[in-house]
Amino acid sequence: MVENNKYWALILGGSSGLGLASAKKLAQDGFNICIVHRNSRAEMNEISAEFEKIKSSNISFLNLNLDALNVESKSKIISELKDKLENTKIKVLVHSIAKGNLKSMVSEDNSVLSSDDFLITFQAMAVSLYDWTQLLFENKLFAEDSRIIAFTSEGSTKPWKNYAAVSAAKAGLEAISRSIALEFAPFGIKCNCIQAGVTDTRSLQMIPGSEDLIKNSIERNPNKRLTMSEDVANVVSLLCKNEAKWMTGNVIPVDGGEHLQ
Amino acid sequence: MVENNKYWALILGGSSGLGLASAKKLAQDGFNICIVHRNSRAEMNEISAEFEKIKSSNISFLNLNLDALNVESKSKIISELKDKLENTKIKVLVHSIAKGNLKSMVSEDNSVLSSDDFLITFQAMAVSLYDWTQLLFENKLFAEDSRIIAFTSEGSTKPWKNYAAVSAAKAGLEAISRSIALEFAPFGIKCNCIQAGVTDTRSLQMIPGSEDLIKNSIERNPNKRLTMSEDVANVVSLLCKNEAKWMTGNVIPVDGGEHLQ
Amino acid sequence: MVENNKYWALILGGSSGLGLASAKKLAQDGFNICIVHRNSRAEMNEISAEFEKIKSSNISFLNLNLDALNVESKSKIISELKDKLENTKIKVLVHSIAKGNLKSMVSEDNSVLSSDDFLITFQAMAVSLYDWTQLLFENKLFAEDSRIIAFTSEGSTKPWKNYAAVSAAKAGLEAISRSIALEFAPFGIKCNCIQAGVTDTRSLQMIPGSEDLIKNSIERNPNKRLTMSEDVANVVSLLCKNEAKWMTGNVIPVDGGEHLQ
């Protein structure tokens, strides 16, 4: 994949889950990788080992432990990118920022969703896709034919208890990705969402009561297993191929058919 | 429609367009009407005449010229409602708050959409539906079988230039209405969105370049005219009937078939 | 509802389930009722009692025990209708023809779906909607403002084991109803599908293994019960009101929110 070596993939939220798996796969495809992530020193031990694997693909690598949602950090990230990229460009932007508030709308015992919960989740999971697209665009960092990929879930059209803020944010994210596909088309930018099935990640396991969701998802999946981060990363890779250049504005399920039932 | 006279319909944004038409129709159906609106003294002349028409239906009427999005105003509105309602309840909440920022994502000449444009639009057009539902719920103002109706448009799934912030907000609004339908079902609350066609209102006429949109919409509509506010108010009325009580969580086009093409 | 008494509702498949419930409700709304059904003498005892209830609404009533899918029977039905209607017209056509083949695509033990199973089901459940629309149209039996209503289910977009032929037919039915909405719009015809939830009917109870489906549907329904035929008939009634005349080409869930999860 020598032809990719002048291009970069920027992964927002790339130190775990779908983002990390995408980074690994795109490195194997020959892309230089920049990961923006937010982790404590304690977490970095394990993550560094993962980053070493990425570097072993013999590509240029940059990780920035900075908040992708903060104005000052964003300037810093852009500045670091400009230094590092020199004359190369960003061909791939992967948005894997998950920061949602899980609360019920009605509860006798616990606090319920506030207006702010909706706004914070919407900003982090949806508007940030536009912010970053705009930031790279204004700074002329996009390649001539570039691909933006964001992650959504069935929750954008199916309400689940406790997920109202995430549901609204994901619905907004899909709408924003369609607007980006439309308005940035003249500049060679393609933008798609991948609707991942219930994915076997650490964050899933940490949700209270996730055992039931996991069991139920396996049962309902025609292929009888959870989605793995690698399944999704595989399709990220496909969407970055030359052959995918006529696909834009789509929401593409990658779930082994889980959404069918 | 004597049976409705112990129930109120609360219309957020009821001094023009879909909100006003809904208020008129629901008054004819026998509901007492409370309209929350935000208008200057100059505008009130014309609006007062409309309010007089509503009162002529021989129902109780209350209009509150207050900002439905402001925390203090909201307290004031709730307090006024409690005074006025006495032992009666709110059976219908109509959300007709339109406050969106129309800007492009890309422009050489004009300012483009900011992160804040998205957030302000989302809060006004989407989150406020939840806020008001929560407010009436906490204050025990909902009737046992109540109906929440919000207005969306094809723009939630179809991007249009300059409409990205509204598109994301409408997509979020639909998601929130589904979550309300799910989580408030145990309390007898039904929540639906009406997807109105391009509607012949003053605000439409004031959009720069709306002539083309109007001409195009008439042509594409199988019934060869624009949607009128009364068409939509008619379906608001139907959704408040006893016969509609098994409908919830839906997005219902009311557009003479405009969405078909 | 005196204003309806010069109009007829023609119910195809009106001796049980959604069709019968619709006939009852529309009779209460003042429509004259013609039911086309196919029943044995043994079944007619019970059904006649139901028909008597309809007649008690003091409307004109006609039942024709003839096959709505057979060419000769169709001529006979049209001829009988012309005699009976005199100068009145058909304002409502309700399509409630259910005749599907339930087989798996893959089975070690039983016969699997054949090409013919798909065709027979498609003709009975989908194409017949067009055939009857065309038949009434050619014979100038439709009123100036008329409503066509057909019944679909989530199965049109969600595959279920054993339901592939019905799923394809329902998807086709929805497409046909959209084409009717578009092409017959100039003649005042509105056409909508109601997507009923899992409905508590005798035919449901007769499906092998339906206990699980029933239990599961109750659990998943935010309103914690099955859909009843009357819930659906209620919305048929609403769609025949003057207020619904701007709704066409839609698929409208009537399921207490069951489709949400």
Place this chain on the structure above:
Amino acid sequence: MVENNKYWALILGGSSGLGLASAKKLAQDGFNICIVHRNSRAEMNEISAEFEKIKSSNISFLNLNLDALNVESKSKIISELKDKLENTKIKVLVHSIAKGNLKSMVSEDNSVLSSDDFLITFQAMAVSLYDWTQLLFENKLFAEDSRIIAFTSEGSTKPWKNYAAVSAAKAGLEAISRSIALEFAPFGIKCNCIQAGVTDTRSLQMIPGSEDLIKNSIERNPNKRLTMSEDVANVVSLLCKNEAKWMTGNVIPVDGGEHLQ
């Protein structure tokens, strides 16, 4: 792509348009190619030249000028395939059978759609996908991990004048592909539909009045050109990669964003 050389791709309707382009691309990917087509001797001159290009990819090639919808021909095709494949398997089935009746539902001058038009179109464009899946399955010709790809269009959800029969068939095709995805999942079969944009093919140019459709499609496409067969073939290729194995039961637009507006 040496790893593909033990696998075959069977293309139904592979002598022109999307089918032929897919065959060419899959041959470049290293698949052996079998094309089933139906052409006159006069047409074969030009087509043979295309087939020679495919053979130049240095793969095994078989073309069968036989009717893929006829029972006897189908037996003959299966028999020829078995001879040719020996111990190799079919990994890819591409369904590109287009045979639809284009007529209006209402016309003063011309004949309108008949019941048979719907049935013939449904059988050719939709049920044949199931028939061929079943035929290859029963004859144990599918590889362990195989991909079925069918072509649909926006017409499945958007009615167009004269396209009612095709619209119903495409909606049925999508439903059948979902059922195949579900029921054949245990046997390693993945099934997806590609929703191609308005594609620049000879058959498009032959439709009366297609100039307007072409002009309109270019204008509405964010990428300002028609879809080309190669755009679609590119995504067929991606869906046959190992990386796509977790995608099934989807309808995937490949249209440069045309469906967005």
